[in-house]
Amino acid sequence: MVAIIKRSLLNRKKNIILIILTNLLGICLTTLIFFQYYISNYGEKLIRKNLSYGTENTYFMSYDYALNDEMQLKTIDEMKNIEGIGAVGTCSYEELSWSLKELYDIQKKYEGENEDEALNYFLTDSSGLKLSKIELSEGYIDEEEYDEFTMCVYLGSAYREKYSVNDEIVIPSERLNDEGEIVPVDNKFIIRGFIKDGTGVIDTEALCNMEYYTYDYPIAGTTKSTIILQDNTYEGRGYIFGIEDTDRSEEILGEIQDIAKKNNVEMSFESVEESFKDYRESTKRESEWLTDILGLILVTVILITCCIQITTVIKRKSEYGILYADGFNDKNISFIIGMENLIIMGITCVISAIVTRYMLAYIFTTYEYQKVIVYKIFAENIAGCIVMMVMGIWLISTVTPVMLFKRMRTVDLIGGNDT
Amino acid sequence: MIQLRDIKKTYKLNDGEFNALDVVSLDIEDGEMLAVMGASGSGKSTLLNIIGGMDKPTDGEYKYNDIVVSDMGNTKLHNFRRDTVSFVFQQFALMNRYTIYENVEMPLIAKHISKSKRKEIVREKLQIMNIAEQAKKYPTQLSGGQQQRAAIARALAADNKLILADEPTGALDSNTGNDIMNIFTEINKSGKTVIIITHDEKVAKCCQRVINLSDGKIV
Numbered sequence A: 001m002v003a004i005i006k007r008s009l010l011n012r013k014k015n016i017i018l019i020i021l022t023n024l025l026g027i028c029l030t031t032l033i034f035f036q037y038y039i040s041n042y043g044e045k046l047i048r049k050n051l052s053y054g055t056e057n058t059y060f061m062s063y064d065y066a067l068n069d070e071m072q073l074k075t076i077d078e079m080k081n082i083e084g085i086g087a088v089g090t091c092s093y094e095e096l097s098w099s100l101k102e103l104y105d106i107q108k109k110y111e112g113e114n115e116d117e118a119l120n121y122f123l124t125d126s127s128g129l130k131l132s133k134i135e136l137s138e139g140y141i142d143e144e145e146y147d148e149f150t151m152c153v154y155l156g157s158a159y160r161e162k163y164s165v166n167d168e169i170v171i172p173s174e175r176l177n178d179e180g181e182i183v184p185v186d187n188k189f190i191i192r193g194f195i196k197d198g199t200g201v202i203d204t205e206a207l208c209n210m211e212y213y214t215y216d217y218p219i220a221g222t223t224k225s226t227i228i229l230q231d232n233t234y235e236g237r238g239y240i241f242g243i244e245d246t247d248r249s250e251e252i253l254g255e256i257q258d259i260a261k262k263n264n265v266e267m268s269f270e271s272v273e274e275s276f277k278d279y280r281e282s283t284k285r286e287s288e289w290l291t292d293i294l295g296l297i298l299v300t301v302i303l304i305t306c307c308i309q310i311t312t313v314i315k316r317k318s319e320y321g322i323l324y325a326d327g328f329n330d331k332n333i334s335f336i337i338g339m340e341n342l343i344i345m346g347i348t349c350v351i352s353a354i355v356t357r358y359m360l361a362y363i364f365t366t367y368e369y370q371k372v373i374v375y376k377i378f379a380e381n382i383a384g385c386i387v388m389m390v391m392g393i394w395l396i397s398t399v400t401p402v403m404l405f406k407r408m409r410t411v412d413l414i415g416g417n418d419t
Numbered sequence B: 001m002i003q004l005r006d007i008k009k010t011y012k013l014n015d016g017e018f019n020a021l022d023v024v025s026l027d028i029e030d031g032e033m034l035a036v037m038g039a040s041g042s043g044k045s046t047l048l049n050i051i052g053g054m055d056k057p058t059d060g061e062y063k064y065n066d067i068v069v070s071d072m073g074n075t076k077l078h079n080f081r082r083d084t085v086s087f088v089f090q091q092f093a094l095m096n097r098y099t100i101y102e103n104v105e106m107p108l109i110a111k112h113i114s115k116s117k118r119k120e121i122v123r124e125k126l127q128i129m130n131i132a133e134q135a136k137k138y139p140t141q142l143s144g145g146q147q148q149r150a151a152i153a154r155a156l157a158a159d160n161k162l163i164l165a166d167e168p169t170g171a172l173d174s175n176t177g178n179d180i181m182n183i184f185t186e187i188n189k190s191g192k193t194v195i196i197i198t199h200d201e202k203v204a205k206c207c208q209r210v211i212n213l214s215d216g217k218i219v
């Protein structure tokens, strides 16, 4: 019987390629749409899980950047002193910048020269870190002082093989001094701890710009993730704050407004929960439209594939009739048809899965952390969808001809011997 | 032994019913060679298909060696066919996408016979039918006579008791037809029951017994 299936498959190579291509196209398109949908859900889920103060009590601020930077920072500082406020901070995901090249060297040392990806890291002050539920596998988080040339870093847990907590890494560098001369300087990195795998870190920038970053919610905790604590001397970032004493929410929000007014800073804030609502509202129409398209593509692909599969088998009905006459029974014929379809759909499934996975990784990822998300979503949602779709096609395209053949008389299948 | 009792086969048509077989009773002994004759549309093929388990009678009882075939469900009927009956068709019914060798091998695969054993049997039958050189060719590359020999080789490979042939010489010229009939005679001599449908008197003469059908009745 294996020989029959093999011959049957070899005899319809073009047909199989057509099936694979149709499915590949359909699956790729559906995956793209699915992915859009899942990634925004994923981001929301991640944020819900990782905000220390919860989505109801975490607010992000938006203010007029062009105004007085100094006053903004002053406002932030003063906000930190409000009684009952949890933390006010910022944490953003950055690609390697010139000033942090040293850290890149650490990574190179660790990963080897072949690693050509740019270093990505979270840059945050300790308050920013407090806003995310950071879990360390080793080390500590505190608010110890640090200066411009001493930076505290948290590394992905895989770095533990190489470094321990409180290790200092000194990398000589140079900088421009006030007189415009280049002077040597030692950059010191103190390793404060190692991040547990799978730990999420909220990118406050992404959170403050939710409309633009639907899938830009980063997760730290892979081997490469690195968090750098820095003094909050940089401005124009997306700041968020969390309220600890939730009974006093109204009061605290009022106080913040007062401080802003006093410092002449135009500022407004919205809770993360509210912004989720707004975001969902604004994407609702879009996603409904996407679901329609998705359904259409899925149905089309399933129909086309089933049609190809079924017509191929039915076109060969005389052959199956002869097999019946040769002594094969319904079970044998079902097995032959089912197995043949299974092999074709299996190949389709594997190829589609591989192509989609890589397509997603390349289209949707700029940063290493995004790959982690993409693969996670792929494994948790998309792979299952592909398998289910392929199984559905397999079932339809096997059951239809099998049922048909069962009902037909063998003589009619062969095509009549009177002709 | 084949025992047909009051077999009826009725087809439902748009305007009423049509009796393709109208109460046929017939006994065929093991090892007999029987010719079935009759005008076109008289019900010959219908009768043969019922005997071979390819079709079920509407009414009546069909017993093969005291087993009631007419009551069998699909699977039992398929297995009865696999273990008892081999067909030879007018149009050969070879699978064009498979080689002659593979075509002959099919019934053996259905019977779950091991590959080495299959090889032995197929070789032998092709040899007997004098088409061993054509083993690797496809049916369309063979002459009509050669194709019918292949079809008979396939029937022989199954080594079933009952060989049913529906106008096996119908598509062949008379010389080739004679060859094929000689083969059937040989097969019958080896102890198999052979039933042949034919329009040809000469063919019928080779058989021990001839029955005539007319409008679904034996005359």
Ligand SMILES: Nc1ncnc2c1ncn2[C@@H]1O[C@H](COP(=O)(O)OP(=O)(O)OP(=O)(O)O)[C@@H](O)[C@H]1O
Residues within 6 Å of the ligand: A418, B011, B012, B018, B019, B020, B038, B039, B040, B041, B042, B043, B044, B045, B046, B047
């Ligand atoms: N599926 C069917 N539906 C309706 N009528 C049928 C069907 N199959 C056969 N018949 C009718 O039954 C009658 C007997 O058919 P059968 O094929 O047995 O004839 P036959 O004797 O083999 O003829 P021929 O010599 O032409 O092969 C014919 O009149 C035919 O039209």
Ligand SMILES: [Mg+2]
Residues within 6 Å of the ligand: A417, A418, B044, B045, B046, B166
């Ligand atoms: Mg006929």
